[in-house]
Amino acid sequence: MERYRELRRLVHDPFLLFLVTLVFALLTLFIVYPLVRVLTTSLFYRGEFNPKYFLQFFQRRYLIKPFLNSLTVGGLVSLLGTLIGFVFAYAVTRTDIPGKSLFKVIATFPIISPPFLIALAAILLLGNHGLITEFLRTRFGIDWDIYGLPGLVLTETLAYFPLAFMTLEGVLSGIDPALEESALDLGASRLRTFFRVTLPLATPGIASALLLVFIRSLEDFGNPIVIQGHYPVLTTQAYLAVTGMYNLPLAATLSVILLVPTLLAFVLQRYWVSRRSYVTVTGRPTPSSLKATTSGLKWGLFAVLCVLSGIILLFYGLVFYGSLTRMWGLDNTLTLENYRYVFSTGLDYLLDTLKIAGMATPIGGILAVVIAYLVTRKRFPGRGLMDFLSMLNFAIPGTIVGIGYILAFHRPPLQLTGTAAIIALVFIFRRMPVGIREAVAMLQQVDPAIEEAAVDLGAGFSRAFRRIVLPLISPAFISGMVYIFVRCVTAISAVVFVVSAQWQLITVALLHEVDNADLSQAAAYGVVIIVVVLSVILLLDNVLGKMILRRWQRVH
Template structure:
């Protein structure tokens, strides 16, 4: 017998033995719990039968009293016996119980139960009976006269075995999970050359399986259920209701407007910063990234303070009466200011990577700067432009915070989904609406991939030039810089308005200077701020370390289902926050993992939601590191954890610290998913800011938003001190 055959035989025998042990344990536990349940049924019957009234007119009231909604049984009382002269009287408090007796009264188990009661014995048949479509355990107990002690009838108790069945189902699930884990661990130990890596891969699959695939499956499954049975009614309602179709059109319209405007503004900043000689590049770069790291409500709050119904500009300065910022126009403005940094960050890398020798060649052939830009630079920027548009479009569709406050009568799916869950308690409709958001996102993604794949955009074929050619004339440059300055000034006014809102009594009514907002805001929000920082602080190291481990495994190891693991890790990035929140409620509000209402579910949500960004950053860094360095350490006897700790982690330190910072900041400013997961014990600062804004307490909202911005900026300031840009990548500019 060969070595692999022996290993397989050993694995099979071990799994079979472990399965037999689990089967024995399951039967023992099920039998013990079944005996406890039967004893509970008997005691409940004995207690109930201690007060049987002798008068017929009092029996109905007695039955309703002892088998009320708080009990786990229903009661059917049979006074007398079939052999008596007057026969047997049936007391059924509900028509369903009357029909039940008419259907089963002559069954063999009923005859035996009545006979046992006549001989003062309790009888419990093994068979289950149906009552109203639900299974019931039946128990027959004798009823005694209170004075003589004689048996006067039979009480038929119908107990709901739901708790017992759920326990057995949970027990089967846990034992099956134990068997799968045992087989996986044993297989890794027996077949893997590097068991530690095998266990890490197994752990990653377990994490994404439990916290990504399982919640998403529960959300999708719920949309096809009604009253516990398969149904398409939810989707029929979603796709035929005009309100939801209007909301879908609204989301797509808003996403298209925002993506187009944001891509234009982001390209403007990226082009001027990367392709022109400009003073203050660091300042403009910082301003172009500021909105993405600020709380989601901050710009919306300042827009309302400036342009709302009682806004400083619309009401106090211009005196406008019929103007409104609520709706598509206001949302497009806010989302453009908040999301153009996504396009900027995407385009900067694309524009810096374009080899300027192609532009030089066009200029040497006497093309004008505009013709060179139009025929060379802009076409080569198409992948970045499409990616920017797609990223902003996706973020706009998933945006929940801004439309929640500023949409007015304009409908979008993210808010409709939230209202279905919180306002109407229809989780199925909320999940279906969130899933519907994936349709335009996937369509845009596939269109972008198809467009980019049709052409080649390769420019780096050898050693790229370290020199940049400025493509704009001084006059055009002044126009572009002026546009950038105007946008920066507008951003300054928005953030300045938030700060100013902290120091006035009541914005829009009383602009008197006051510090009362600080006192009240911190009195009401101090504990929430501590909760938010505690939860974000707990999630940050977990997400950072897990992201680097996953990146190392995906970049350096070959194993079955590698693409599946990669896809599952990246899936949360593509899901709307509302869908993630709803799916977590569905998955973790029942056994075996009851996490709803705890801090754990919020921390897990942070980790899983921000894991894709950390993994992508780690993968990008690892691609720049020669694997021979790790192989040399392994050849010298270092095991996998030692290699990771002493070689990999120091080399990918910038990506690791960026992942930590990103997770902390996103956790501090999260809203779309966490708004479904907060509880009275664990609250979140962004939700409190939203509540203050909704109740027109703009001063309190401004204080907390400013506090959040300061915390985020301090975090990024520390990041800049720890990780500095590699100066070797800098390029010189030629004019």
């Protein structure tokens, strides 16, 4: 009865009805349908049910090996990244070391830059013609390079520890220092206090960080494609299955295999670990107590942070330096030739990227705010489903999304492959969840009576939304758009499948140069990407008067 009435009510609010229908249509077409195509492609062969690659899973090395490799890398990166993240978070929240804000800024570098820049830098240093590799070879005759497991672990750890850091910083700063003080006051040693009070309270946060970093590592495509050597992982293997073997059923199967652990970790993190948190966020900053650490520990932590931040700075510095050399490792004379190339031959890539970002950003931003509003504030049949579907791509590796899009949109009636639209759509539906979460968080701060008053006074849905809701959550709206824009300029894993000769992206151009072994040229692309991203963030940061990064951290 009530359901029926919700429906009838919808009919009397035509714009709302239109929006709900539109959003469901879009979610079905651009999120559900591609996923279904991946699943059916992996299960059917020539029109018949035949999950042949699943059946061969344990016999075929090219199936089981990347799976085990992905898990190995994921496990190691998860452990190391969380450990480093914890050290950073502990130092920042529990000591008064100098330069805290600088450390925080440095730790966000890998988040806003394309993560695979770290891999590029690692190769500049430790690859075939890397500075250290050459040094070892000429001085000591040691022939060693970083490709394979060590390279993957090193680069992904550096790329994804910031995620653990942000998660744990939130958790640790939420633990009232009075608890630690009480323990000390009751006669516990500092060590005992740490292990019996601080660590147990942070355990849910640590578990959360472990799972989040694990997911990121499994999904990572950019770093492995650059540095994996002869150590294939699922994402790169699926990519090769598409581009090298034109074997879409194999690619689909590999991506479904990738989906299983990722989704498992996501579900664990979302529905189990995050519910176990002891930390209640009050939004009231507690004056931090610094008594729980000795000065020896403090300076020890400081040293560790300096070293790690130094490595990050060194890596990014190397990319900059490399971009100014003629041919890294072979001819290290300085030149601006690579930049000339970026802005001549490579200009198309840059412009394509900006055009596509220009399409995806406003559409994604508006769609995110609309969905957030509908699911938090409106009642209609299927509201829970809309919430779930809109967040689905957040939990799904880009590789699957990319493969799903080529499977779904490579023939009429909706032939989109080769267009700019398909790239923009990938960005919109993959990056929208962050915008949605931000808008939801902000809407929850807004008294519902404000919108109710607008509707009560006779404003229809459209007017209430434009005149009341949108102005009130504009910071979330803008920052959601900035996030989509930044990802347009930096992301690779999903879109690598849908770029075409007509429409290219700057990140893909960078990978091509790595493929051609022109590391200097690749570095120049990397620097241009960073400059574009930083200028957009800094520009809008001033406009908003708030740290956009801070906001992302909260919803990530």
